[in-house]
């Protein structure tokens with residue numbers, strides 16, 4: 493089983509031997525651009541969690557929960573406080589291969605899950621671009637995949653969960669039991685309590701392959717038309733745009749749509765459903781994949797990335813009318829895991845991602861504006877990824893009936909100020925379009941934005957629940973203090 497290259501090595505605490513005086517260490521966001529510090533303690537058992545909450549209440553400490561540490565934002569950072577790592581709580585507690593219902597501890601990763609169930613024909617209903625995220629982190633952020641428009645978010649497949657509140661109380665929650673907490677804790681970015689078990693309904697699949705269509709789109713308008721044209725026949729939709737293209741080429745790129753194979757379409761499901769047939773290649777272009785980030789390093793600058801974006805677009809034009817092929821579920825889903833530690837190729841300043849979610853009526857024009865703004869300010873994103881979304885019933889949802897564009901920016905000492913100013917300017921365009929942001933990715937949002945993004949009633953309800961679940965304000969993160977600064 494591949495280990496998580498994203499994990500740091502936090503101090504280990506045994507269930508009853510919890511030491512909250514661990515030295516403070518540097519705690520980085522996934523993309524390394526946000527740096528904080530904290531005392532990292534690790535829980536491998538719910539009793540440890542309970543004990544740590546109790547000690548934090550007694551000693552007036554604050555705690556940030558950490559799953560597998562894949563957030564680009566400051567969602568698991570807690571300057572000067574405790575960072576409670578739950579990655580070690582990763583056991584599958586119950587599995588029913590007839591219904592596809594799994595109950596697991598929160599630290600279970602997507603990768604460990606599909607490797608355990610695919611052979612029996614079950615795949616996670618929603619997966620992120622990395623398989624290293626944990627169920628706890630995915631539930632807390634209510635993560636989405638390339639199938640958000642069709643299957644909704646990770647939270648929509650959670651049948652029930654148990655959450656340990658900072659008061660020490662434990663609650664079982666589902667859409668019908670403690671439902672207010674169910675709809676608020678999913679997407680509640682770890683501010684209401686710690687999930688101790690999560691029950692999820694998996695997706696039945698008849699093959700380990702998906703049928704993929706690659707569509708070349710010559711500009712942003714064509715990318716939007718592509719979704720409308722294919723939406724009724726596909727399960728997945730994801731686009732890549734050349735971040736450097738301007739003028740009439742602005743937003744040119746490749747859209748990948750995919751669908752599950754129906755029963756009987758795969759001549760050899762016994763083989764394709766084997767986890768071994770899904771594993772990502774060990775070598776890329778002849779390089780061992782573990783060293784690939786070093787090979788990429790000289791290209792991760794404006795000139796190199798302009799060339800890489802152009803080369804990717806030109807190579808897609810080999811099939812100007814599209815291209816159909818079959819690909820393993822893992823290879824299609826976890827493109828970002830092909831090159832371990834690719835984030836290191838961005839250099840010491842790391843990267844941030846600016847991902848906005850915009851209602852469909854305004855998305856195309858607003859994304860043209862955001863890309864143009866980046867070019868005008870001379871701070872150009874190196875990667876643009878495009879998805880289609882739908883609304884969901886969770887209190888602080890980021891999803892809209894519309895689209896998202898994720899823009900990856902390299903951060904350097906020199907561009908940091910300009911990048912944060914650009915983000916503030918782009919926020920205005922996103923607000924004007926009725927857009928939203930996603931706490932797993934956001935690194936720049938200011939507290940003034942909070943009430944412009946979510947309805948007042950939702951924020952008030954969330955903060956009331958926080959007071960009930962966490963009256964001493966133990967659960968805190970740098971993200972919470974940054975975005976909710978005007979409310980706390």
Ligand SMILES: Cc1cc2nc3c(=O)[nH]c(=O)nc-3n(C[C@H](O)[C@H](O)[C@H](O)COP(=O)(O)OP(=O)(O)OC[C@H]3O[C@@H](n4cnc5c(N)ncnc54)[C@H](O)[C@@H]3O)c2cc1C
Nearest residue numbers: 559560561562563598621626628629632635636682687932
């Ligand atoms: C390469 C890459 C690709 C990605 N692609 C996508 C994508 O396609 N779609 C998408 O939606 N996201 C995506 N993400 C973001 C990622 O899915 C989220 O940040 C997710 O929350 C990460 O899970 P984690 O286990 O690493 O959680 P962490 O980053 O460790 O924590 C995330 C949040 O969950 C809280 N938390 C963690 N464990 C618990 C718990 N047991 N109980 C309560 N709260 C808890 C933390 O306090 C924190 O607020 C991607 C990230 C990376 C690095």
